[in-house]
Amino acid sequence: MSQQTDEALVIVAHGSHLNPDSSTPTFSHADTIREADAFETVREAFWKEEPSFREVLRIVGAETVYVVPMFISEGYFTEQVIPRELRLQDWDVADWESDGTSADHATYTAADTGATVRYCGPVGTHDSMTDVIVQRARSITDNPDVGPGVGLAVVGHGTERNENSAKAIEYHADRIREAYDFAEVKAMFMDESPEVDDVAALFESDDVVVVPLFVADGYHTQEDIPADMGLALDEPGSYPVPGMVDGTKIWYSGAVGTEPLLADVILERAADAGADVDAAIDRVKRRTGGTTIDAE
Amino acid sequence: MDRESDPVAALVAAVAERSISYDGLSVSKSDGLYTFETTERQVTDLTASALGETAAGDPFVDNWFHWTQRSRSTAEQAFLRWVEHAEERSVPERYSALTSGVVVREWGQLRITATVVDGGRRYGLRHSDDRDADPAELERFVDPLKAREIATTDDKGRYRPLKTAPTLSTGWLFPELTGASLVEAIDFIYPATIQNWALEREGELDVTNWADAADRQSGIYAMVDELSGEQLEWLTEACCVDSQCLKRREWDAADGEEIDTPHGAGAFPCREPCSVVISAARKWTQIEREDTERYTVELTPSEKAQLEALVAAVADGRIDEIREAEFSDPANRQRARYLRAKRFDAEGTLSAESDRPN
Numbered sequence: 001m002s003q004q005t006d007e008a009l010v011i012v013a014h015g016s017h018l019n020p021d022s023s024t025p026t027f028s029h030a031d032t033i034r035e036a037d038a039f040e041t042v043r044e045a046f047w048k049e050e051p052s053f054r055e056v057l058r059i060v061g062a063e064t065v066y067v068v069p070m071f072i073s074e075g076y077f078t079e080q081v082i083p084r085e086l087r088l089q090d091w092d093v094a095d096w097e098s099d100g101t102s103a104d105h106a107t108y109t110a111a112d113t114g115a116t117v118r119y120c121g122p123v124g125t126h127d128s129m130t131d132v133i134v135q136r137a138r139s140i141t142d143n144p145d146v147g148p149g150v151g152l153a154v155v156g157h158g159t160e161r162n163e164n165s166a167k168a169i170e171y172h173a174d175r176i177r178e179a180y181d182f183a184e185v186k187a188m189f190m191d192e193s194p195e196v197d198d199v200a201a202l203f204e205s206d207d208v209v210v211v212p213l214f215v216a217d218g219y220h221t222q223e224d225i226p227a228d229m230g231l232a233l234d235e236p237g238s239y240p241v242p243g244m245v246d247g248t249k250i251w252y253s254g255a256v257g258t259e260p261l262l263a264d265v266i267l268e269r270a271a272d273a274g275a276d277v278d279a280a281i282d283r284v285k286r287r288t289g290g291t292t293i294d295a296e
Numbered sequence: 297m298d299r300e301s302d303p304v305a306a307l308v309a310a311v312a313e314r315s316i317s318y319d320g321l322s323v324s325k326s327d328g329l330y331t332f333e334t335t336e337r338q339v340t341d342l343t344a345s346a347l348g349e350t351a352a353g354d355p356f357v358d359n360w361f362h363w364t365q366r367s368r369s370t371a372e373q374a375f376l377r378w379v380e381h382a383e384e385r386s387v388p389e390r391y392s393a394l395t396s397g398v399v400v401r402e403w404g405q406l407r408i409t410a411t412v413v414d415g416g417r418r419y420g421l422r423h424s425d426d427r428d429a430d431p432a433e434l435e436r437f438v439d440p441l442k443a444r445e446i447a448t449t450d451d452k453g454r455y456r457p458l459k460t461a462p463t464l465s466t467g468w469l470f471p472e473l474t475g476a477s478l479v480e481a482i483d484f485i486y487p488a489t490i491q492n493w494a495l496e497r498e499g500e501l502d503v504t505n506w507a508d509a510a511d512r513q514s515g516i517y518a519m520v521d522e523l524s525g526e527q528l529e530w531l532t533e534a535c536c537v538d539s540q541c542l543k544r545r546e547w548d549a550a551d552g553e554e555i556d557t558p559h560g561a562g563a564f565p566c567r568e569p570c571s572v573v574i575s576a577a578r579k580w581t582q583i584e585r586e587d588t589e590r591y592t593v594e595l596t597p598s599e600k601a602q603l604e605a606l607v608a609a610v611a612d613g614r615i616d617e618i619r620e621a622e623f624s625d626p627a628n629r630q631r632a633r634y635l636r637a638k639r640f641d642a643e644g645t646l647s648a649e650s651d652r653p654n
C-alpha cells in the first residue's frame with residue numbers, strides 16, 4: 001500500500017465538542033489523500049476532538065511528519081496553539097518569514113517523540129486555495145465555465161479577531177480577479193465593511209456566487225451569513241440555491257472547506273515542505289475536479 | 297517458499313546467522329549441526345534440511361515467525377501480544393485457544409477476539425455488550441476507517457465529544473481484521489490509547505499534572521489555573537470517574553499532590569486533562585469567581601428532597617428513564633412542573649431571600 005516509509009501526514013483542525021460536522025471535511029480530505037496513497041500514514045488531529053494535537057505524533061510514529069493546519073489564516077492557532085501542543089522545540093513564528101499570508105513551512109523536532117516535524121502554513125493562505133474557491137463556485141452553480149457575467153464574493157470573518165483573516169480573503173479575491181473571468185470579484189466580511197449583508201446592493205451582476213472562506217460548515221456559514229445576506233432560512237442550514245435577494249440571484253456555496261479539491265491544497269502544502277507527492281497530487285486533482293489552470 | 301512468507305525457511309535462514317530464543321523456542325547451531333528445542337521436545341544434531349523437517353508445522357516456529365519477522369511499531373507489537381495473552385500463556389496453550397477462536401480481551405467497551413487463520417492472525421471487534429449477539433444480527437464492517445463513524449454518535453444518535461465516554465454505540469462487528477487494521481480501528485474508537493498504554497508498560501508514560509496543563513493554557517482557557525484543591529476533586533468527580541470516562545486518570549493536582557477522587561480501573565491511562573475537561577474547567581472557573589450568598593428558601597422536606605432528586609437525575613443521566621405519570625419519582629416531569637409553578641416565578645427564579653440583596 002505504501003509508497004514511502006517513515007513519513008506521515010497529519011492534518012490538524014479545530015473540531016468541536018458540540019457539532020460533529022465540524023471535523024467532517026478534515027476526515028473526508030484525509031480519506032481522499034489516503035486513497036491517493038500519498039503517505040504511509042495519514043491522521044487527523046483536533047483541538048477539540050481526539051486525537052488531540054498533544055497525542056497525534058505518538059500515534060503516527062513516523063520519523064518525519066508533515067503537519068498541515070486546516071485553518072483559514074495565520075494567527076492564534078497556527079502560531080501559538082498548534083506549535084505548543086505538538087511540542088515543537090524552539091518554535092519561533094519568525095521562522096515562517098510570513099507577511100501574514102505567506103507562511104510556507106519550517107522544520108522542528110517534537111520534544112516528546114523526537115519526530116522531525118515539517119510544520120506547514122495553513123491551507124487557507126496557499127495559492128492553490130484560489131483554485132478551490134473557483135472550483136466551489138463551479139460546483140455550486142453546476143457550471144464548469146462560470147465566470148463571465150457573474151459576480152463572486154469571497155467572504156470571511158474580518159479583522160475583529162485576527163487581522164490576517166481579512167488579508168487571506170483579500171489575497172484570494174485579488175488573485176481570482178486577475179486570473180479568472182468573473183465580471184466582479186469582491187472580498188466581503190461578517191463584521192466589517194464591505195459587509196456581506198450588502199452583497200445584493202454592492203454587486204452589479206444579476207448572479208452572484210458567494211463563497212465563505214471557512215474550513216467547515218457551522219453556525220457562521222449555515223445560519224449567520226445566509227441570514228445576513230437576506231436569504232430565507234426555513235431552518236438552520238436550509239437556504240435556497242440560488243436564492244433571490246432584492247433582484248439578485250445569490251448562489252451561496254457554504255464553507256469552501258467542504259470542496260473535495262481542498263485535499264489538493266493539503267498535499268500542495270506537504271509538497272512545498274519537501275514531501276514527494278507529485279503523483280498523488282495528480283491523482284487527487286483528477287478525482288476532485290481540479291484543473292491545472294495556473295493563477296500566476 | 298521464501299523467508300518472507302515461510303516460517304520454516306525464515307527460521308533456517310535466521311539460525312544460520314545466530315541462535316534463536318523466543319517464547320519457549322530455542323534453536324542453535326554448533327559445529328554445523330542444529331539443536332531444536334521447545335518446552336515440548338528437544339531434537340539435536342540436525343542438518344539444515346533435517347531442521348526444516350523438524351520445524352515444519354510446529355506452532356513454536358509459527359509463533360516465532362509471526363512475532364519476530366513482521367514489522368510493527370513497539371506499541372502495536374505489545375498490544376497484539378497482549379490481546380492473545382502471549383506473556384502469560386505458553387505457545388501450545390495459546391495456539392489451541394487461537395485455533396478454536398476463544399481468545400478474548402476487553403479494551404474499554406470493546407471486545408476483541410483473536411484466531412489463527414492460515415498462519416496469520418485475524419481479529420474480531422465488537423462492543424462488549426454484543427458479546428452474545430448473533431453475528432448475523434450485527435452490521436458488518438471491513439474497512440477500519442468505518443470505526444470513525446461508529447465512534448461519532450451513541451445509540452441514541454447523540455454526538456460523543458469524548459471518545460472514551462462509556463457510551464460507545466452497539467450493533468456492529470468487524471469480523472476479520474488484520475493486526476494492523478485492528479490497531480487502526482481501535483485508534484479511531486479510542487485514539488492514542490494503545491500508544492499510551494504501551495508507554496505506561498515501559499514506564500515511559502509522560503503524565504502532565506493539572507498544574508502544568510493549566511499553566512500551558514492560553515486565550516480563553518488561561519483562567520483555568522485558578523482551580524485548585526477541592527475544586528479539582530469536584531472536577532474529576534464530575535468528568536473523570538469510570539462512570540463518565542473509561543480512561544484511568546494518571547494525572548493529579550501536581551507532583552506529590554494527589555487528587556483523592558478514584559483514579560479508575562480502566563485498561564488504558566489518561567495522561568493529562570483532556571479538552572473536554574479544560575473546556576468544562578473554564579465554566580467552573582467563572583462560576584467559582586462568584587461569592588457565596590446565604591439564601592432563605594421556603595421548602596417542605598419533600599420539596600427539598602425533590603430538588604436533590606432532580607440534580608441526581610441529571611448528574612446520573614437518568615432523565616430518559618423516568619416514565620410519564622410516574623409520580624412516585626421526584627424527578628418526574630409533572631412533579632417538576634408543579635414545584636416550579638409553586639415555588640418559582642414566571643421567569644423561572646426560585647423565590648429566595650439573599651443576605652446580600654443587590
Ligand code: SF4
Nearest residue numbers: 535536541566569570
Ligand atoms: S481528563 Fe478525565 S475525562 Fe478527560 S480523558 Fe482524562 S480521565 Fe477522561
